[in-house]
Amino acid sequence: MTQPMTIGKLAKEAGIGVETIRFYEREGLLPRPARVGGSGYRQYAPDNIQRLGFIRQAKDLGFSLKEIRELLSLRATSKAKCGSVKSKAERKIVDVEKKICDLKAIKSALETLILQCNEEKPTSECPILEAIDKNGGSLESTRK
Numbered sequence: 576m577t578q579p580m581t582i583g584k585l586a587k588e589a590g591i592g593v594e595t596i597r598f599y600e601r602e603g604l605l606p607r608p609a610r611v612g613g614s615g616y617r618q619y620a621p622d623n624i625q626r627l628g629f630i631r632q633a634k635d636l637g638f639s640l641k642e643i644r645e646l647l648s649l650r651a652t653s654k655a656k657c658g659s660v661k662s663k664a665e666r667k668i669v670d671v672e673k674k675i676c677d678l679k680a681i682k683s684a685l686e687t688l689i690l691q692c693n694e695e696k697p698t699s700e701c702p703i704l705e706a707i708d709k710n711g712g713s714l715e716s717t718r719k
Contacts, residue, residue, distance in 0.1 A: 579611065579618035589627040596627070602640050604630055604647065637667055 586593045599605040605626060611618040626647075633643045642663060649655040649663075684706075691702040698704060 577621040579608075579620060581616055582619065585619045585623055585627075588624050589631075591627060591631070599627070599630060603644055604640065637671055638663075642667070 580588070582593050582596055586596055589596075596605060600607050605623060608617040608619045610616065629647070629650075630643055633646060638646065646660065646663065649659050685703075688703045688706055693700075
């Protein structure tokens with residue numbers, strides 16, 4: 576059996592910060608460890624390294640903390656089926672496709688504004704700043 580570890584050791588082994596571990600505990604992604612012995616230090620099980628890796632990979636795939644919590648719950652439930660995880664991944668693809676469309680629209684709006692920009696004019700006449708100001712930060716009217 577592998578020895579329990581302190582939060583500092585866990586952070587180092589997992590390649591993340593101590594505060595991130597504490598945050599994941601507060602968010603319910605990582606179980607709070609028991610305080611062992613007279614020292615009062617929290618002792619983490621070595622399998623938390625793998626759990627933190629799972630969380631990091633799920634975040635890299637675009638899953639929110641709520642979605643990661645759901646994935647961890649499905650992973651821990653013996654009666655859960657792969658289809659449940661598949662449907663979450665399919666919904667994530669829909670989210671990603673929407674974000675791609677939004678980013679393309681932002682790129683197009685910025686390109687339009689850049690074409691309107693005369694580098695020699697003062698910033699008081701800058702179409703980019705005017706569009707941001709006029710639209711309250713939204714470039715919707717420039718997306719065409």
